[in-house]
Amino acid sequence: MSRPRIVIVGAGFAGYQTARTLSRIAKGAAEIVLVNPHDYFLYVPLLPEVATGTLEPRRISVSLTGTLPGVRLVLGQAEHVDLDGRRIGLTDPEGNHRELSYDRLVLAAGSVNKLLPIPGVTEHAHGFRGMPEALYLRDHMTRQIELADASDDPAEREARCTFVVVGAGYTGSEVAAHGKLFTDALARKHGSLRDREPPRWLLLDVAPRVLPGLPEHMARTTERVLTDRGVDVRMGTSVDEATKEGVHLTSGDFVATRSLIWCVGVRPDPLVGDLGLPVDKGRLCVDEYLNVPGHPEVFACGDAAAVPDLNHPGEVTPMTAQHAWRQGKTAARNIAASYGRGERAPYRHRDLGFVVDLGGASAAANPLQLPLSGLAAKAVSRGYHLMSMPGNRVRTGADWLLDAMLPKQAVQLGLVRSDAVPLENTAPELPARSGG
8 A cells, every 4th residue: 555645835833843743653654745935944033133144044944854854845835725636736946836635734834924904015115024034134234224324315324224113023023123233233334324323223013012912021121122222112103104215103203214124923824715714814723633624634733723722712822933833743643643643632732931032132031931031031042942943053053152252244145136025925935036
């Protein structure tokens, strides 16, 4: 008899862990196929450090083929699923279309930038979900400081030295914290900017405080660090309209800027909505075993799935890396159970705490609900990331050591153009092709 084929769509936290766990359980008894647009697992929590030159891109890009023995990688973007025929359609990096049959399917397609109907945002803002966007932002910040230094117009110089981040959640707060340190360091290297006011950063959110949903201690620590660093934190405020010259805020103010960074959140991959199955706020409805009702051969986990939160009846688990990582393990074990290996189990997990790295020697953390800040939180934050990364730990640690000892390299490579990272992109992990 031929081996059953298990197809996993997406190699984010959920998909990667599903593949890794299945590989260890199956030991060659099943064909495990991982469909992903690129050949690496991206450790997203450290993306702000790539955007600001602390880490090199390959440090947080873990090879799939190098760390997933027994898993067959198929490069491609999944575009549709034939549930009746048990096949998925995909497009490979060279534009070729193909189909894959499956006996079991795991939908772990992840998420894309969340869009809001605000005039001009789609045209003038850039998100922060994938490697292309991080590399673009690093070049963009460097370029704006260099152009400001070359300008004789005070208004233009001020606009180019102003950066607006929308969304004061986990990602937005870290981008603003790291970005402020990065642009301040760049400005000190340019003669005409050295003796002027340092670059201006604004962090906006309609929420009443930064890090909504995280513990109050972490929010207070984060806001204090940002404010002390010179970031203009404005809660209860967002963008009313974005233009080429700047942004109109809901407060009535106009801020001249060339940099609008969109970190308002994420939405499930559009692949989920195209299935014609029940969804909850765009996330595919599953039971506590991560099974899609009516389709026992289909599982879903991570940001793409609305997984019941058994610790909070009536709610679904939040879209966090912690949940995605552990849901992948549960999905793998339940798939194995469907073939008679072990018994299936419901997904249940309590958060073990959160870490927010704010650049420099600053961080906020609450491991096992113990509130920490400063150097202690920094040590916990970096220790947590090193333990969580499935590879590249030594190289990442070496980069952190070098960053602490040496000045940042202020150069722009120009490898990612603005039109390659549109905000409205169904695959932010890949640069958009010319023309859309």
